[in-house]
Every structure is written in C-alpha cells, then in structure tokens.
Amino acid sequence: MTTNILISGFGGQGVLFTGKFLAYEGLLENKEVTWLPSYGPEMRGGTANCAVIISDDPIGSPLVNYPDVLIAMNLPSLDKFEDAIVPGGMVFYDSSLIERAVKRTDIKAFAIPATKMASDAGFATLANMIVMGKMLKETGMFPQETIDKTLAKVVSARKQSLLELNKQAIRMGYEL
Numbered sequence: 001m002t003t004n005i006l007i008s009g010f011g012g013q014g015v016l017f018t019g020k021f022l023a024y025e026g027l028l029e030n031k032e033v034t035w036l037p038s039y040g041p042e043m044r045g046g047t048a049n050c051a052v053i054i055s056d057d058p059i060g061s062p063l064v065n066y067p068d069v070l071i072a073m074n075l076p077s078l079d080k081f082e083d084a085i086v087p088g089g090m091v092f093y094d095s096s097l098i099e100r101a102v103k104r105t106d107i108k109a110f111a112i113p114a115t116k117m118a119s120d121a122g123f124a125t126l127a128n129m130i131v132m133g134k135m136l137k138e139t140g141m142f143p144q145e146t147i148d149k150t151l152a153k154v155v156s157a158r159k160q161s162l163l164e165l166n167k168q169a170i171r172m173g174y175e176l
Contacts, residue, residue, distance in 0.1 A: 002055035003141060004064040006081055009073025009094075011039055011048045014128030017154070018071065019050030021132065025142050025150045026054040034062035047076070054141070069139060071131055072098065073114075092135045094127055110134055117172060126162075126169040133173020144174065 005022060009015045016037045023035035032055045039048040051064035066086050072078040072093040078100075085091055087106040096115035112134050114127035136142060147170055155163045 002053065002057065002059070003069060003139070004067045004086075005052040005054070005069045005071070006064045006067035006084075007050040007052070007071040007073075008077035008081060009048060009071075009128075013048070013073045014125065015039075015048040015050050015073060018128045018132055019052045021129075021150060021154050022052045022054065024154050025146065026052075028146060028150055028153070029142060031055060032057060032059050034059050036062040036064075049077075069135065071128075071135060073128060073131070074098065075100070078102070090135075090138065092131050092138075094131060096127070108138075110138060112173065112176060114173070118169060121168070121172065123162075123165045123169060126165060129166050129169035130173040130176075133170035134176050135173075136170070137174045137176075 007015050007018050019035055023033045026033040034053045036051040051062060053059050066084050068086055068089045070081050070085050070091045072091060075098045078093055078098050082104060085107050090108045091102055092110045092112060094114045095111035096113045102109035112131050114130040117130050118124050118127040148167055151163060151166050155166060
C-alpha cells in the first residue's frame with residue numbers, strides 16, 4: 001500500500017513540520033518514506049508545500065503529482081491542487097481560511113475550522129496539527145497510540161514547551 005500526501009499552505013503555517021511528523025510516523029511504523037519540502041524564497045508568508053509518500057514497498061520517486069491526500073491550509077493551495085487529487089482521494093482544508101467548498105464530487109472533503117479552533121484554544125499556531133488529527137482519524141493511516149511517541153521525536157528540544165500543546169491540537173482534530 002502506498003499513500004501520496006501533499007501538504008500546502010503559507011510559510012509559517014507548519015506545512016513542513018506537518019510533513020516531517022508524517023514522515024517520522026511512517027518510519028516508526030517501519031514503512032518506506034519520502035519527505036520533500038518545497039518553499040518560496042521568503043519562507044514565512046511565502047508558499048510552502050511538502051510531499052510525503054508512505055509505502056510498504058520501495059519508493060521510486062519522492063514527487064507527488066497526484067495526491068491521495070491533500071491538506072490545504074489556504075485558498076491558493078486548494079485552488080492549485082484540488083484537480084490533482086486522485087478520484088476517491090481525500091482533501092482536508094482549513095475552513096477558517098478557505099470559504100469556498102470543494103468543487104469535486106469524486107473525492108471526500110473535510111472542512112475543518114482549524115485556525116479558529118486553535119485560536120479559541122489559545123494555541124493559534126497549531127491549526128496544522130488540528131487538521132493533522134482529523135486526517136489521521138479519517139485515513140486510519142496510523143494507530144492513535146503512536147502519535148505521542150512521534151511528536152516526542154519531531155518537536156525539537158528547543159520547543160519542548162509546545163509538545164503538550166501539539167498533543168492537544170491533534171486530539172482536537174481527532175475528536176472532530
């Protein structure tokens with residue numbers, strides 16, 4: 001089984017961190033993994049994308065042209081990548097920042113008011129992890145029990161104060 005995931009948004013929304021989290025989760029589950037970040041010259045506020053492939057088999061290329069799963073954190077990302085999602089695929093988008101509905105009817109769409117939820121909960125910078133929680137629940141890609149172990153690996157020593165908040169944000173999304 002191979003899952004092609006594309007995460008996209010503005011720099012500063014945690015796009016690359018979200019991809020890093022998924023890649024580590026795949027590694028801890030003994031999967032083959034690629035993680036390919038891409039961002040504009042002005043990372044914070046510019047565009048940022050991250051392609052992650054998680055597979056049971058060796059991966060030939062790290063490029064994700066046709067994602068099975070799209071996480072869109074802003075409208076330009078949804079506009080750019082919605083048509084590329086494979087039929088039967090899934091899109092998870094931040095409905096706090098994206099006011100339009102998904103146009104395609106051959107994919108599953110999940111509107112998550114992540115920015116508003118994160119702001120209301122007091123951790124405005126963790127909307128990405130709320131979306132991640134919902135994605136993990138709906139895809140069933142990884143067992144819920146491994147999430148905390150993965151977060152402990154990807155949250156840097158410098159930002160350990162955010163570890164518990166990241167866990168809370170993922171739980172909020174998972175419980176949606």
